[in-house]
Amino acid sequence: MRALLRRPPVTVAPEQSIQAAAQTMREHGASSALVVRDGALLGLITDRDLRNRVLAAGLDPARPVADIATTRVYTVQGNDPAFDALLLMARHNIHHLPVTDGGAVVGVVSSTDLQQQQSNSAVHLAGAIYRQDDLDGLVATASRIGQLQRQLAAAGTSAHVTGRIVSAMTDALTSRLLQLAQARLGPAPVPYAWVAAGSQGRNEQTAKSDQDNCLVLDDGYDPAQHGAYYEALARFVCDGLNACGYVYCPGEMMAMTDTWRQPLRRWRAYFETWIDRPDPKALMLTCVFFDQRFVYGERQLLDTLRTEVLQRTPGQRIFLAHMVSNALTHQPPLGWLGGIHTIRRGEHEGTIDLKHSGIVPIIDLARIYALAGGIAAVSTRERLQAAASSGEISAERTRDLIDALDFLGALRIQHQARRLAQGQTADNFLRLDELSELERRHLKDAFGVVKDLQGVLEKRYLAGRF
Numbered sequence: 001m002r003a004l005l006r007r008p009p010v011t012v013a014p015e016q017s018i019q020a021a022a023q024t025m026r027e028h029g030a031s032s033a034l035v036v037r038d039g040a041l042l043g044l045i046t047d048r049d050l051r052n053r054v055l056a057a058g059l060d061p062a063r064p065v066a067d068i069a070t071t072r073v074y075t076v077q078g079n080d081p082a083f084d085a086l087l088l089m090a091r092h093n094i095h096h097l098p099v100t101d102g103g104a105v106v107g108v109v110s111s112t113d114l115q116q117q118q119s120n121s122a123v124h125l126a127g128a129i130y131r132q133d134d135l136d137g138l139v140a141t142a143s144r145i146g147q148l149q150r151q152l153a154a155a156g157t158s159a160h161v162t163g164r165i166v167s168a169m170t171d172a173l174t175s176r177l178l179q180l181a182q183a184r185l186g187p188a189p190v191p192y193a194w195v196a197a198g199s200q201g202r203n204e205q206t207a208k209s210d211q212d213n214c215l216v217l218d219d220g221y222d223p224a225q226h227g228a229y230y231e232a233l234a235r236f237v238c239d240g241l242n243a244c245g246y247v248y249c250p251g252e253m254m255a256m257t258d259t260w261r262q263p264l265r266r267w268r269a270y271f272e273t274w275i276d277r278p279d280p281k282a283l284m285l286t287c288v289f290f291d292q293r294f295v296y297g298e299r300q301l302l303d304t305l306r307t308e309v310l311q312r313t314p315g316q317r318i319f320l321a322h323m324v325s326n327a328l329t330h331q332p333p334l335g336w337l338g339g340i341h342t343i344r345r346g347e348h349e350g351t352i353d354l355k356h357s358g359i360v361p362i363i364d365l366a367r368i369y370a371l372a373g374g375i376a377a378v379s380t381r382e383r384l385q386a387a388a389s390s391g392e393i394s395a396e397r398t399r400d401l402i403d404a405l406d407f408l409g410a411l412r413i414q415h416q417a418r419r420l421a422q423g424q425t426a427d428n429f430l431r432l433d434e435l436s437e438l439e440r441r442h443l444k445d446a447f448g449v450v451k452d453l454q455g456v457l458e459k460r461y462l463a464g465r466f
Contacts, residue, residue: 005078005099005107011036014043014066021065022050032096032108035069041105043069046096075100076109085109090126090168122148122165129172134180135240138173142244145169146207146420153417159409160381163204170200173244174213174237175296181236189226191218191298194237197253201291202363202379207416208426211238211246212253212288214260216301221263234261253288260289264301271309278322287326290367293378306376313371320372321461327364328454332447333357340432340444348429354415355428358408361450362401368457369393380405397453404446411435411443 010030012021014037025033025047035043045065053068054061074092076085078101085097095111111123125144132138145166152162178194198212199205215234217226234255242248255261262270274286290309294302313319333341333352342350352358366380369387377383381402388398415434416426432440 005109006113007107009034009098009105009107011105012045012065013037014069015064017062018050018054018059018065018068019061021045022061025050030108031110031112034098034105034108035065036105039104041073041075041098041100042066043071044073044096044098044108045069048095073098075105077101078106082109086122087164087168090122090165091171093126093130093172095123095127122168125169126172129169129176132176135177135243138176138240139243142169142173145245146426149207149413150417150420153413157413159406159413162413163199163202163206163409166207166209167196167200167203167205170205170209170241170246171196171295173241173246177237177240178233178296180240181233184236185229185232188233188297189229190220191301192216192230193294193298193301194255194296195292195302196295197292198249198288201288201293203293204363204380206413206426207420208428209246210249211241212249213238213241213255213295214253214289214292215255215262216267216305217261217263218298218301219263219265230261231256231258251285251288253285264305267305268308271305271312275309275312275316275319278319280322280325283319283322284326284329287323287364287367290371291378310371310374310376314374317461320368323364323368323371324457324461327361327368328458330356330361330364331454332361332450334444334447334451338444338448340440340447342432343429351429351431353428354408354412354430358447358450359405359412361454362405362408365401365450365453365457393453400449401453404449407442407446411439 010025010028010033012024012033012035014035021033025031032044032046034041035045043066045068049068049070053059059068074088074094075098076088078099088097089095089111097109098105099107099109125141125148128141128144129138132141148169149162149166152165174194174196182188193216195201195214195216196212197214199209200212215230217230221230238248238254238256248254253260270286270289274283292302292306335341340352342352363380366383366387369375369392370377370383373387373390373392375383375386375390377386384393384398384401384405387393388395393401411430412428415428415430419426435443
């Protein structure tokens with residue numbers, strides 16, 4: 001991040017007049033200024049603020065600059081990668097980020113700075129999403145996400161980074177749909193949290209994704225008074241996501257389904273049942289909700305729920321045993337002699353399913369490590385790293401699993417990019433003849449790592465139990 005900083009930050013005092021602040025920005029040729037008192041960051045003003053909040057609103061420029069400053073300011077650390085700044089801007093549709101070092105502000109990075117590093121900026125695409133005023137515009141803009149993934153693949157971007165960028169675009173689409181829904185339906189009657197689950201929740205989406213989401217409502221929710229509003233809100237968003245290419249979840253794990261649009265107290269009861277009185281079939285369907293991430297609304301609703309869940313799961317051996325049993329339904333396609341087996345019949349005969357036979361088993365392992373260790377991380381990579389630190393898995397095994405995840409994810413991204421470039425629909429079914437001999441050996445090794453660790457968990461949790 002430091003490499004993008006070209007000068008010290010331009011700062012103004014909160015009591016300084018708006019006119020004086022604008023003159024300071026002009027003198028320094030800056031598009032933003034930080035509002036600071038005694039070294040503490042209080043807010044941020046930009047050219048856009050001066051235009052929209054002062055000139056367009058007819059505000060007296062003699063008023064203090066604190067009156068127009070954005071006080072909820074997102075920041076990044078000086079040693080953070082530029083991608084983190086890019087992702088933060090994309091998620092929140094912002095164009096300036098203060099950079100801090102040890103608590104002190106050392107500069108500001110703008111979307112323009114990052115655009116010089118990114119030929120097809122996710123910030124630009126997110127900005128385009130937020131500028132749309134109807135569903136048709138969102139559908140047209142969402143069609144560019146596949147192109148973005150192809151360009152990321154061509155640039156050799158890792159599957160981990162690609163997943164975060166694609167998921168950020170889905171977050172932006174979801175947030176804009178919620179804004180359009182509220183413009184149509186009116187303000188929300190009680191606070192809510194729109195929550196992503198599954199691959200979006202883990203920040204691991206690709207161009208081939210269905211939607212998994214839910215609504216956590218404030219306990220002030222009254223079905224008779226508020227039910228129709230939230231049903232309409234959820235349907236508008238889920239229908240919109242489907243139109244944008246995020247097809248309806250086959251298992252109906254969506255906020256438009258009544259079961260998954262509930263107040264906090266009901267979500268507490270759901271997780272209590274799943275953890276304390278687990279049912280294998282129920283867990284197989286609902287494990288997607290152990291991968292939840294806040295997208296829009298009142299964050300504290302989900303934070304409260306997640307904290308309570310992660311306090312409950314460690315030590316719940318029957319629950320964890322059922323989770324392991326379900327995880328073992330996804331097995332790498334290795335024969336007893338170590339050969340790779342392809343699908344034998346049907347539409348995808350002669351291929352391997354990179355998602356369900358390779359990546360999903362690693363996701364399942366990481367989820368179990370996280371729940372056993374009370375680990376708050378949601379992404380698979382971060383769960384594995386945290387599990388190594390907590391002792392749930394050795395550091396060596398963690399490196400092996402992350403290597404396998406990266407390799408399988410790269411194969412998947414490249415395969416999907418090839419199909420998209422050929423005008424075909426992205427999928428997860430790879431023919432072995434698409435791979436070099438070296439890649440086939442690496443694929444076999446990756447499957448072997450996953451199979452070995454599945455065996456370890458099977459012995460740990462299932463030996464003599466079923």
